[in-house]
Amino acid sequence: MTSPSTVTPQAPAAGQVPTIDPGSLFRFATAGSVDDGKSTLVGRLLHDAKAILADQLEAVGRTSAERGFGGGTGRLDLALLTDGLRAEREQGITIDVAYRYFATDRRSFILADCPGHVQYTKNTVTGASTADAVVLLVDARHGVVEQTRRHLAVVSLLRVPHVVIAVNKIDLVDYDQEVFDRVTADATDVATRLGIEDVHVVPVSALEGDNVVETSERTPWYTGRPLLRVLEELPTVDESGRGTARPFRLPVQYVIRPQGGTAPGLDADALRDYRGYAGQIASGTVAVGDEVVVLPAGRRTTVTGIDVAGTAPVPGAPLPGEQLTEAAAPLSVTLRLADDIDIARGDLVASADAELPEPTRDLVASVAWLGERPLQPRARVLVKHGAATVQAMVQDLEGRLDLEELVLRDAGTLELNDIGRVRLRLASPLPVDPYDRLRRTGAFLLVDPATGNTLGAGLVRDA
Amino acid sequence: MTAIPTAATHDHGPAEAGVHSSLDALEAESIHILREVVAEFDRPAMLFSGGKDSVVMLHLAAKAFWPGRIPFPVLHVDTGHNFPEVLDFRDRTVERLGIRLVVAGVQDYIDDGRLLERADGTRNPLQTLPLLDAIAANKFDAVFGGGRRDEDKARAKERILSLRDEFGQWDPRNQRPELWNLYNGRHTAGQHVRAFPISNWTELDIWRYIERENIELPPIYYAHERDVFRRDGMWMAVGEFSAPAPTEPVERRSVRYRTVGDMSCTGAVLSDAGTVADVVAEVAVSTLTERGATRADDRISEAAMEDRKKDGYF
Numbered sequence: 001m002t003s004p005s006t007v008t009p010q011a012p013a014a015g016q017v018p019t020i021d022p023g024s025l026f027r028f029a030t031a032g033s034v035d036d037g038k039s040t041l042v043g044r045l046l047h048d049a050k051a052i053l054a055d056q057l058e059a060v061g062r063t064s065a066e067r068g069f070g071g072g073t074g075r076l077d078l079a080l081l082t083d084g085l086r087a088e089r090e091q092g093i094t095i096d097v098a099y100r101y102f103a104t105d106r107r108s109f110i111l112a113d114c115p116g117h118v119q120y121t122k123n124t125v126t127g128a129s130t131a132d133a134v135v136l137l138v139d140a141r142h143g144v145v146e147q148t149r150r151h152l153a154v155v156s157l158l159r160v161p162h163v164v165i166a167v168n169k170i171d172l173v174d175y176d177q178e179v180f181d182r183v184t185a186d187a188t189d190v191a192t193r194l195g196i197e198d199v200h201v202v203p204v205s206a207l208e209g210d211n212v213v214e215t216s217e218r219t220p221w222y223t224g225r226p227l228l229r230v231l232e233e234l235p236t237v238d239e240s241g242r243g244t245a246r247p248f249r250l251p252v253q254y255v256i257r258p259q260g261g262t263a264p265g266l267d268a269d270a271l272r273d274y275r276g277y278a279g280q281i282a283s284g285t286v287a288v289g290d291e292v293v294v295l296p297a298g299r300r301t302t303v304t305g306i307d308v309a310g311t312a313p314v315p316g317a318p319l320p321g322e323q324l325t326e327a328a329a330p331l332s333v334t335l336r337l338a339d340d341i342d343i344a345r346g347d348l349v350a351s352a353d354a355e356l357p358e359p360t361r362d363l364v365a366s367v368a369w370l371g372e373r374p375l376q377p378r379a380r381v382l383v384k385h386g387a388a389t390v391q392a393m394v395q396d397l398e399g400r401l402d403l404e405e406l407v408l409r410d411a412g413t414l415e416l417n418d419i420g421r422v423r424l425r426l427a428s429p430l431p432v433d434p435y436d437r438l439r440r441t442g443a444f445l446l447v448d449p450a451t452g453n454t455l456g457a458g459l460v461r462d463a
Numbered sequence: 464m465t466a467i468p469t470a471a472t473h474d475h476g477p478a479e480a481g482v483h484s485s486l487d488a489l490e491a492e493s494i495h496i497l498r499e500v501v502a503e504f505d506r507p508a509m510l511f512s513g514g515k516d517s518v519v520m521l522h523l524a525a526k527a528f529w530p531g532r533i534p535f536p537v538l539h540v541d542t543g544h545n546f547p548e549v550l551d552f553r554d555r556t557v558e559r560l561g562i563r564l565v566v567a568g569v570q571d572y573i574d575d576g577r578l579l580e581r582a583d584g585t586r587n588p589l590q591t592l593p594l595l596d597a598i599a600a601n602k603f604d605a606v607f608g609g610g611r612r613d614e615d616k617a618r619a620k621e622r623i624l625s626l627r628d629e630f631g632q633w634d635p636r637n638q639r640p641e642l643w644n645l646y647n648g649r650h651t652a653g654q655h656v657r658a659f660p661i662s663n664w665t666e667l668d669i670w671r672y673i674e675r676e677n678i679e680l681p682p683i684y685y686a687h688e689r690d691v692f693r694r695d696g697m698w699m700a701v702g703e704f705s706a707p708a709p710t711e712p713v714e715r716r717s718v719r720y721r722t723v724g725d726m727s728c729t730g731a732v733l734s735d736a737g738t739v740a741d742v743v744a745e746v747a748v749s750t751l752t753e754r755g756a757t758r759a760d761d762r763i764s765e766a767a768m769e770d771r772k773k774d775g776y777f
């Protein structure tokens with residue numbers, strides 16, 4: 001089916017919006033240079049997936065008409081659906097990430113529409129850090145440009161599981177297969193050199209709607225699926241690692257000791273000795289009876305309980321407890337342990353039978369530098385990892401990524417938006433995993449001790 | 464081993480562990496955020512209006528710290544134009560949970576002249592000053608809000624942890640990057656943080672969760688008969704704060720509320736949805752956003768919410 005060339009307001013008809021729980025949650029972010037059409041594509045996706053409600057569409061229609069979009073043809077500027085700040089609408093650019101939500105009958109999506117300007121790379125890194133996939137736009141007329149390479153480098157650095165390259169504005173190159181093939185070859189070459197494994201390429205016109213939700217007749221040479229179908233079928237990362245050997249990790253966020261006051265309906269006396277270690281399972285599964293190690297101290301103990309609050313039997317009734325026999329990532333739970341050992345926020349509970357993270361005071365890490373002032377060797381920073389924050393010093397800057405050649409080169413500093421590799425010395429040991437193996441326990445923030453601002457994204461490398 | 468009162472042993476056997484619905488994922492994320500903020504801040508508080516989003520947020524807090532009590536007070540900015548059913552529900556809820564309620568009253572500010580009643584009579588924009596004063600007076604350093612990114616396009620741009628200066632202002636052009644699930648709440652004296660644990664929930668998620676968890680809500684969220692009149696395309700209740708003009712005929716209709724706020728600018732929708740299951744079905748096929756359908760204050764301009772947030776609003 002050919003997509004309509006003019007977008008007219010269209011509300012979802014009753015029954016078209018899925019009412020069932022579509023199961024898993026899939027997060028994706030947009031990337032690509034400014035004006036490649038990211039916001040328009042997102043708007044088109046939402047529109048054609050019937051995820052825009054009538055009043056939102058009306059507001060977009062009014063603003064589009066006021067601004068003379070499409071020269072009085074009644075066309076909608078779909079980018080207005082996510083460019084939600086006044087400055088963004090006035091300048092016609094995206095400054096910060098906008099989050100939008102939609103569901104098809106296959107799954108629920110959280111999408112992050114990111115800016116394209118180099119100066120807003122920190123916002124693109126924000127959007128990509130939690131993404132299951134990045135949709136990277138390339139303008140068919142311009143092909144791969146510096147920002148394409150930068151964003152692919154970010155995707156590779158953050159180990160975003162999937163990349164979908166949308167070769168956009170295919171209407172402006174007359175739906176020419178040769179152009180598409182050339183851009184595809186260039187982009188996949190960069191991706192391959194960066195070690196990105198799962199790459200899909202789709203020719204689209206965000207403005208006209210070709211291959212966004214429906215397969216376009218204007219690209220008969222393209223035999224793949226339209227963008228939305230690709231996104232519906234990409235596998236999510238299963239942090240629980242069922243079937244794989246993903247080890248159990250739980251950073252302790254908070255120690256629950258209810259002597260001060262118990263939840264309604266509970267007997268304070270019965271809970272006098274209760275101690276629960278609350279946290280979100282970052283990886284793997286845990287079962288009652290499992291042997292675990294509490295790091296960095298290295299004490300061994302056994303899991304005696306996995307507590308969560310259950311569902312009230314009737315509205316307004318006190319919450320009953322539920323004792324799970326087993327729980328998996330990404331659930332937030334409270335663990336009880338056999339031995340009365342000293343455990344505090346910042347400790348990590350890990351399975352004793354798999355490879356353990358080695359508590360270390362020396363980190364080798366890749367860094368996406370997001371600070372206004374350059375990173376200098378010997379700088380003092382704070383490292384925030386899991387629920388722990390420690391002081392650190394930059395011992396050595398091992399190099400900076402050259403975006404042309406995609407190799408690490410010697411550098412004296414890291415400037416805003418650079419990617420590099422550093423060696424950090426920590427004031428106290430942290431139990432880290434290599435980021436490539438476990439994202440959640442291999443990631444950390446670099447924080448400015450003076451202002452409290454976030455300076456960079458850190459990813460632990462195998463030393 | 465400690466004795467824990469248990470209703471049922473929920474056995475997530477090996478075949479089930481690791482298979483989670485989108486609601487499970489959202490709940491786990493929200494509980495993680497609640498625990499992070501409570502662990503890292505000295506004096507957190509939660510905004511609680513009795514509206515469905517704040518009720519769900521408070522329920523998540525009860526789960527996050529169970530079997531302990533919710534370890535912070537709740538703060539209500541009372542416009543003086545509340546639905547009596549909602550105030551009653553608010554008081555019963557804090558009583559049941561055994562937590563402290565701090566009320567900041569817009570009416571007090573109008574009575575002593577610190578705030579002036581607006582010509583249109585709506586009070587939502589007047590909440591900012593009492594809110595900021597209550598934050599300063601109680602030395603709250605983190606305030607949980609029930610804002611959801613799907614509500615409005617300015618909210619869609621805000622981080623989960625949002626740094627505010629001493630005037631409570633949000634600077635949308637200068638937000639900290641927020642990476643993975645590592646939340647940086649560092650702030651200097653005078654600054655505070657607004658935390659939005661249910662940022663990623665949609666209106667439909669909220670209702671499906673209310674159904675799944677048996678969460679009690681004020682009765683006005685469900686269909687009931689009420690005297691209403693039509694104004695600006697919305698159904699307004701006849702009441703102390705919203706009287707019909709002579710040209711606005713009063714009708715008795717079956718209505719419910721999709722949001723609860725200032726009675727003078729919150730409209731009802733015609734509905735026969737009397738149960739939570741009915742509401743879930745209705746929301747799933749709704750063709751209007753909840754704010755578009757029911758909030759006069761957000762229809763004023765494309766940037767109404769952004770402007771209020773820049774001034775220190777929720």
Ligand SMILES: Nc1nc2c(ncn2[C@@H]2O[C@H](COP(=O)(O)OP(=O)(O)O)[C@@H](O)[C@H]2O)c(=O)[nH]1
Binds near residue numbers: 036039040079169205
């Ligand atoms: N002809 C054509 N124009 C497009 C297409 N996609 C986007 N545009 C236009 O390109 C410009 C930049 O789009 P925008 O979505 O703001 O780009 P962003 O900076 O990547 O978010 C706008 O004028 C769009 O209307 C397309 O597929 N075809």
Ligand SMILES: [Mg+2]
Binds near residue numbers: 038039079094
């Ligand atoms: Mg954009």
